[in-house]
Amino acid sequence: MLDLAFVRNNLSLVEEKLRARGADPAALLGDFHSLDARRREAITQSEQWKARRNDLSQQVGQLKRTGQDATALMEETKALKERLDELDATAAALDEQMRQSLARIPNLTRDEVPAGKSEADNVVVKTWGTAREFEFEAKPHWELGEKLGILDLERAAKLSGARFAVYKGAGARLERALISFMLDLHTTTHGYTEILPPFMVNSKSLFGTGQLPKFAEDLFRCDDGTEFVPGEYRDNDHWLIPTAEVPVTNLYRDEILEDSKLPISFTAYTPCFRAEAGAAGRDTRGIIRQHQFQKVELVKFVRPEESDAEHERLTRHAETILELLELPYRRMLLCSGDTGFSAAKTYDLEVWLPGQALYREISSCSNFEAFQARRANIRYKPGGKGKNEFVHTLNGSGLAVGRTWLAILENYQMADGSVRIPEVLRAYMGGLERIVAP
């Protein structure tokens, strides 16, 4: 969420940034100045009447205490009430309108974010590793996985429908090995604290990180016998998390963090659940796009002045996983049109997939600045004194485990259809060096 006062004082900048995202400022901001003025006027009016009521009520109390008759004053105050209720309702309605309007405005992208409409306008920042030369035709992971008996998409469909996977034998163990390998590296060398959060969260949490209200249709909601009402954020409903970002960032919702404890770095392994509404027909083969996938996430709470540097560090932490696994990748700086709702700046890491001869996103590392912190009310006291300020939040995949799994299959495949295990994973695989067909 953007700061109301900031929007008021920088309206043309906000409009310009919205246009850069491909959003329509008129639709999002409406007649901002008018609403803002009417809201403030209504609040002032209502509060002035409340002050009068409070004053009269106190006089009533004083009369009663000294045993005098207060009937006249009570009648007068009662008469005041009707008008007050009206003013109060108007003020509350305008305030709510402003709140909802602000909640739907995306974050402003930073100036170094390139202008662009779509994925095609993202900029390659760097490329790491070289794509392997194959002396045979590289196969896609779904063929490799099915042949090796470690991936069963047919039976997964029987159990749960399309976009689910069953991993088996060495395939299941490879997934588990990747999770352990990633968590171990992040919690030791990279200094993150491991979190194992709930896999279900309430709508307050989803509002905090920005998934609600705009992206409700991308989420799985548990049926509590109630409906989601945009603008109402409950603490007693349940949604499946689309990413660990939600529970981990919301750990500190409505809290004031100690300056001396910052920056705080958390890593968490969780499954992620996504409805993939609007992705019908896309990536239907293989396990690129699933309703459930596993992910190791990195989350940071930092002081505003250090969020840029921490963003670079966090991205490097994700890249390190790819480098240790010796998977070629490139780092993309997302353009304004492709940057997510809550993010001010995002790097995507794309891994090379020889079976499909293309780069695919395997990690997304974002700086949200104060956008999420403002929604979730996460603050700190700079220097331990004075006014509370919002922290900056960051997060990134480190990495998406399912996509790492399939990248290993495609990059490490041999002519006979077997798959070598990357060196760094072998200890996690009980010494296994190669997955071969049964």
Next chain:
RNA sequence: GGAGAGGUGGCAGAGUGGUCGAAUGUGCAUGAUUGGAAAUCAUGUGUAUCCGCAAGGGUACCGAGGGUUCGAAUCCCUCCCUCUCCGCCA
């Protein structure tokens, strides 16, 4: 799921309709005292928002949301959370 007890400021803990944004203790900050410190004393010490150039003033907040009342921390309703006992359960 059933029965009961609770949720008040950084913490502890009073307050059951008015003088309560809230006693008291403690913590913290500043000052006095001291060679320095401890102790002591004094003063101050929440958040958000609205008006205002500012000084300052108003409003709201005692788990959350509604309601009753001229007036609610206090009474009523719904919900959330914590604790105890029972039931169920991995």
